[in-house]
Amino acid sequence: xxxxxxxxxxxxxxxxxxxxxxxxxxxxxxxxxxxxxxxxxxxxxxxxxxxxxxxxxxxxxxxxxxxxxxxxxxxxxxxxxxxxxxxxxxxxxxxxxxxxxxxxxxxxxxxxxxxxxxxxxxxxxxxxxxxxxxxxxxxxxxxxxxxxxxxxxxxxxxxxxxxxxxxxxxxxxxxxxxxxxxxxxxxxxxxxxxxx
Amino acid sequence: xxxxxxxxxxxxxxxxxxxxxxxxxxxxxxxxxxxxxxxxxxxxxxxxxxxxxxxxxxxxxxxxxxxxxxxxxxxxxxxxxxxxxxxxxxxxxxxxxxxxxxxxxxxxxxxxxxxxxxxxxxxxxxxxxxxxxxxxxxxxxxxxxxxxxxxxxxxxxxxxxxxxxxxxxxxxxxxxxxxxxxxxxxxxxxxxxxxxxxxxxxxxxxxxxxxxxxxxxxxxxxxxxxxxxxxxxxxxxxxxxxxxxxxxxxxxxxxxxxxxxxxxxxxxxxxxxxxxxxxxx
Numbered sequence: 001x002x003x004x005x006x007x008x009x010x011x012x013x014x015x016x017x018x019x020x021x022x023x024x025x026x027x028x029x030x031x032x033x034x035x036x037x038x039x040x041x042x043x044x045x046x047x048x049x050x051x052x053x054x055x056x057x058x059x060x061x062x063x064x065x066x067x068x069x070x071x072x073x074x075x076x077x078x079x080x081x082x083x084x085x086x087x088x089x090x091x092x093x094x095x096x097x098x099x100x101x102x103x104x105x106x107x108x109x110x111x112x113x114x115x116x117x118x119x120x121x122x123x124x125x126x127x128x129x130x131x132x133x134x135x136x137x138x139x140x141x142x143x144x145x146x147x148x149x150x151x152x153x154x155x156x157x158x159x160x161x162x163x164x165x166x167x168x169x170x171x172x173x174x175x176x177x178x179x180x181x182x183x184x185x186x187x188x189x190x191x192x193x194x195x196x
Numbered sequence: 197x198x199x200x201x202x203x204x205x206x207x208x209x210x211x212x213x214x215x216x217x218x219x220x221x222x223x224x225x226x227x228x229x230x231x232x233x234x235x236x237x238x239x240x241x242x243x244x245x246x247x248x249x250x251x252x253x254x255x256x257x258x259x260x261x262x263x264x265x266x267x268x269x270x271x272x273x274x275x276x277x278x279x280x281x282x283x284x285x286x287x288x289x290x291x292x293x294x295x296x297x298x299x300x301x302x303x304x305x306x307x308x309x310x311x312x313x314x315x316x317x318x319x320x321x322x323x324x325x326x327x328x329x330x331x332x333x334x335x336x337x338x339x340x341x342x343x344x345x346x347x348x349x350x351x352x353x354x355x356x357x358x359x360x361x362x363x364x365x366x367x368x369x370x371x372x373x374x375x376x377x378x379x380x381x382x383x384x385x386x387x388x389x390x391x392x393x394x395x396x397x398x399x400x401x402x403x404x405x406x407x408x409x410x411x412x413x414x415x416x417x418x419x420x421x422x423x424x425x426x427x428x429x430x431x432x433x434x435x436x437x438x439x440x441x442x443x444x445x446x447x448x449x450x451x452x453x454x455x456x457x458x459x460x461x462x463x464x465x466x467x468x469x470x471x472x473x474x475x476x477x
Contacts, residue, residue, distance in 0.1 A: 023226075023227075027223040035216060048216055096214070098213065122205070126206070145203065176202060
């Protein structure tokens with residue numbers, strides 16, 4: 001068709017005019033970050049289902065979207081809302097989990113089995129501490145560090161002002177550090193690391 | 197542990213989170229769901245207003261939002277003015293809002309001045325409907341600037357009329373074409389013109405007894421109008437709104453082709469009307 005990939009704005013323009021194929025291209029572009037966002041917001045829900053629903057809702061809302069605005073944060077806000085709604089209706093909480101060690105990309109440094117185990121335990125403790133955070137703290141940590149969103153994108157996706165992102169992030173990090181310290185003490189006392 | 201170390205650990209942790217695997221047909225599933233529902237918002241009238249969008253998009257320059265907003269405002273203002281004027285019994289040149297026929301008789305031209313409803317045998321079919329200037333089919337293109345498209349299997353129309361570059365063709369009642377309007381002897385009227393139907397106007401003029409249903413005709417957007425008789429407006433190729441208040445139409449299928457807009461007046465059920473419409477060649 002054309003030699004270069006189309007800009008988001010061009011695809012959005014076409015999608016607004018009813019071109020579903022153009023919108024499908026946008027879906028392909030953002031499906032990974034959408035599903036991850038849904039999972040970070042609501043780890044115990046069906047993230048794929050939430051993301052799919054969000055893409056449908058975003059399509060219907062396209063006429064209200066300004067073509068010159070960035071698409072990703074706008075989409076992620078719809079994803080986050082969809083995931084939150086599902087979270088509220090879900091009862092029992094699980095949380096974020098680590099991938100099994102064999103699935104993970106091996107470092108160039110090829111650590112010894114002992115240090116790999118140690119690193120894994122440390123990550124397990126950290127993820128448990130993140131899971132123990134309140135929803136709003138976990139959301140902001142997840143958006144900034146796991147999804148790698150900028151501060152502005154985090155604000156848009158979570159639907160909060162940028163100043164709130166800063167202050168909430170700073171408080172969340174403090175709580176997380178406190179949680180990690182408590183977890184380490186627990187571990188030292190032979191207790192369970194997971195506080196989930 | 198310092199905050200900086202914690203942030204660094206969190207960054208590393210992001211790569212180790214067990215995210216759900218996306219199934220390969222994720223995007224296709226979204227596409228299929230969207231295709232099973234009507235297009236979102238940009239109906240014909242929105243696209244009409246959005247025409248500058250397409251032009252400016254080609255140049256990749258977002259210069260049109262103010263222009264489009266001004267257009268939308270102008271249309272809304274006209275509609276409001278027209279509605280007010282209609283309510284107090286005035287008409288604005290070019291635009292009139294009909295609030296449906298209510299209990300008043302439909303102002304069709306089927307009745308001759310002496311009250312006899314059957315057009316004279318010497319007149320061409322549909323001559324009393326006020327469709328335009330009787331024009332032989334082979335001269336239509338010279339008048340309208342486009343080649344007339346005919347439905348398959350019905351042969352040439354009994355008569356064709358042109359007004360303001362708009363073509364209207366009439367076929368007689370037959371076994372396959374029930375009468376469009378009582379005692380008119382007309383079984384089908386096909387209208388073709390360069391222009392766009394403005395759904396905004398339809399919404400305004402449909403009354404409680406009329407229904408408008410979005411349909412697809414050969415992959416193009418269209419509307420099926422049924423129930424109580426409705427008036428008819430369109431925006432011609434110069435962007436001028438043309439109203440046709442002389443006739444009230446019962447059932448009609450209206451759709452946009454690539455360059456022409458079509459209307460098919462028929463008493464056939466919706467799906468048969470769509471099949472007939474899709475046979476235009």
